[in-house]
Amino acid sequence: MNFFNVYPRWPIEPLRALGCKIYDKEGKEYLDFYGGHAVISIGHSHSEYVERLTNQLRQIGFYSNAVQISLQEEYAEKLGKASGYPDYSVFMVNSGAEANENALKLASFYNNRKKMVAFRHSFHGRTASAVRVTDIPKYWTANNMDLETIFLPWNDIEAVRETLKAQDISSVIIEGIQGIGGIIVPDTHFLQQLQQACNETDTVLILDEIQSGYGRTGKFFAHQYAGIRPDIITIAKGMGNGFPVSGMLIAPKFTAVHGQLGTTFGGNHLACTAAIAVLDVMEKEKLVENAAKTGSYLMEELKKLPPIKEVRGRGLMIGVEMHEPIKSMRDKLLFEQHIFTGATGTHVFRLLPPLCVTREIADEFLQRFKKVI
Numbered sequence: 561m562n563f564f565n566v567y568p569r570w571p572i573e574p575l576r577a578l579g580c581k582i583y584d585k586e587g588k589e590y591l592d593f594y595g596g597h598a599v600i601s602i603g604h605s606h607s608e609y610v611e612r613l614t615n616q617l618r619q620i621g622f623y624s625n626a627v628q629i630s631l632q633e634e635y636a637e638k639l640g641k642a643s644g645y646p647d648y649s650v651f652m653v654n655s656g657a658e659a660n661e662n663a664l665k666l667a668s669f670y671n672n673r674k675k676m677v678a679f680r681h682s683f684h685g686r687t688a689s690a691v692r693v694t695d696i697p698k699y700w701t702a703n704n705m706d707l708e709t710i711f712l713p714w715n716d717i718e719a720v721r722e723t724l725k726a727q728d729i730s731s732v733i734i735e736g737i738q739g740i741g742g743i744i745v746p747d748t749h750f751l752q753q754l755q756q757a758c759n760e761t762d763t764v765l766i767l768d769e770i771q772s773g774y775g776r777t778g779k780f781f782a783h784q785y786a787g788i789r790p791d792i793i794t795i796a797k798g799m800g801n802g803f804p805v806s807g808m809l810i811a812p813k814f815t816a817v818h819g820q821l822g823t824t825f826g827g828n829h830l831a832c833t834a835a836i837a838v839l840d841v842m843e844k845e846k847l848v849e850n851a852a853k854t855g856s857y858l859m860e861e862l863k864k865l866p867p868i869k870e871v872r873g874r875g876l877m878i879g880v881e882m883h884e885p886i887k888s889m890r891d892k893l894l895f896e897q898h899i900f901t902g903a904t905g906t907h908v909f910r911l912l913p914p915l916c917v918t919r920e921i922a923d924e925f926l927q928r929f930k931k932v933i
């Protein structure tokens with residue numbers, strides 16, 4: 561049997577990884593400034609994470625939500641504290657798209673409306689509703705098209721107010737910082753007005769923090785730079801440091817109803833253990849603070865490099881836009897300088913290193929990056 565070939569892949573096979581470094585079959589070392597798409601938060605193969613998962617697996621790896629799983633309460637309490645949302649509830653699933661799918665569903669259960677609002681250049685995942693609020697028409701299929709989505713221009717509060725005023729929109733979904741759209745930071749004032757417009761029309765505001773959340777931007781959530789409190793916040797990627805786990809934080813105004821939401825794998829023993837280990841290491845090693853500090857340093861240093869058109873983002877979610885297409889630079893970075901980076905569109909590097917990246921590693925990156933641009 562072949563593996564269904566939907567990914568263009570680099571001709572590199574990592575066999576081992578530690579912290580911010582990856583080693584391929586020949587033992588060649590690479591710097592990881594991509595984090596496997598913003599997933600690696602506390603660093604590859606962190607010893608505490610490995611030990612806790614191994615121990616858990618020896619005890620019990622999985623049972624479904626038919627039984628008591630006190631690790632879920634332990635995780636919920638730690639997440640509430642770390643995120644600044646102790647009064648919210650958490651629901652756990654397995655992937656980013658699934659978290660958004662459930663958020664859009666919960667909104668519709670709540671206000672019994674069906675239309676969704678999203679923003680131009682958004683990306684929210686590949687499942688039915690999540691892909692319909694993703695502004696990439698080539699990802700849509702005929703069976704998605706009955707779901708009604710209105711795409712609005714970024715930062716345009718008048719367009720939002722006009723669209724919400726009929727009070728027939730179920731939810732507005734927005735990324736904390738647009739990732740695949742090009743590392744685009746929303747205006748603080750826009751987010752504040754967006755929350756107000758949603759509140760006034762009983763529209764559910766969903767903040768997709770799947771890429772921008774979990775400390776990556778130097779606060780636990782990117783939207784916290786605007787001081788807002790959304791109705792639902794979705795999380796994934798860095799939450800499990802590679803273990804497939806995701807979820808949503810749910811405001812107290814939502815009532816949990818048995819049977820409305822459900823999952824076989826979500827919140828299992830291993831998933832909770834991974835998520836708890838990540839939060840504990842983040843706290844012990846002050847990784848949110850490190851993301852703010854090392855991220856600002858990287859951005860300041862990148863801004864000094866003349867061939868760059870624009871450096872944008874927050875913390876360790878950094879977009880570097882070049883004047884020319886980056887394909888050959890990115891290839892040189894990978895094959896000559898041995899650095900993994902992300903990209904978006906044709907001109908933008910996306911830097912998403914693990915949150916444990918040090919100043920020394922940042923300097924190493926900058927030195928090698930200068931050689932190819």
Ligand SMILES: Cc1ncc(COP(=O)(O)O)c(C=O)c1O
Binds near residue numbers: 771
């Ligand atoms: C902002 C955002 N939302 C949702 C998703 C979908 O996550 P997943 O691929 O885990 O379904 C992604 C993935 O890149 C993302 O960046």
